[in-house]
Amino acid sequence: MSRKLEIIVLAILLVFTVQFVYMSSTTDAEYGGADGEAENVINDITGGTYEPIAEPFWEPPSGEIESLLFGLQAAIGAGIIGYFLGYYRAKSRYEDDLGYKDKSKPDSDRQSQ
């Protein structure tokens, strides 16, 4: 299997990482969330008069809990992707390589040989 696309993607990730390491060590950028900055812009435009019309009714009590929940979100997603790509991979392997075809009737007595 050709790995051309993987190499290109890795190269892009690498450029991105190097850029980040360089920038974060040479500047004092805070790397805060862009939505926090948007809040500043809103304050700027309205002169700080805007009151949010609603508050989140639950907030993660600390940054640790927040990263836990973000990590959980990523883990759930990654698990599902891995499971089903593996499922499809094994399925197409059985069908292609072993000649096992479970056609339209899965309840037929056809067995893998």
Next chain:
Amino acid sequence: MHIMEGFLPSPWWQAWFAVSIPVIMYGIYKMNRLVKEKREILPLLAVAGAFIFVLSSLKLPSVTGSCSHPTGTGVAAIIFGPAISAVLGIIVLLYQALFLAHGGLTTLGANVFSMGIVGPVVAYLVYKAGMKANINFYAVVFLATAFGDWATYVTTSVELALAYPAGGVLTFAGFMSSFGKFAVVFAVTQVPLAIMEGAVSALLFKYVVNVKSDILIEMKVIEASIVKKLRGISA
């Protein structure tokens, strides 16, 4: 980044709900019909949804010195079309609004519109145009998902600029001035992240083509001849 809870005043948050709800309803209808017709599509639907889950949880640093996250909706848009992507998008937005205080319930309509509707529509259109122009499949996926991601954040800037025009009154000049400010925060930050999203999406597509291309052909995402060519090179 989504618009935060409470940061869209009336009548804007209601207006975005009004626009988004019909699309979500149509998406749910389409999704139900698709799953009923083709049960074997379900795992792929789960993968597309899970991809949005993963990508939108990754807050990445950008060249501007702030962090934002990709959306991951482009993959779903290419395979299932924009309406179903909107349904998958709202699941993620609800998770983040409820558990992470990221985005919000009052701003859900606006966030669904940008991330679940405009982003996927742009990705879908770019994909269709690219395939027609006969460009390399993975390059088209890259372009479609990157532009979809970027369009999401441009839309967020538009939504905020409409609600907060400079000078307090909605005029074209006021809108453009605010739009410029929000776009600097969102759209510029997003450029490198959109490139990353495009790259990772292309990679996911490679694996889907490798293990389950028949479903993509059946869904009329790609033609059989292109799959043959791709697998000839990469298999």
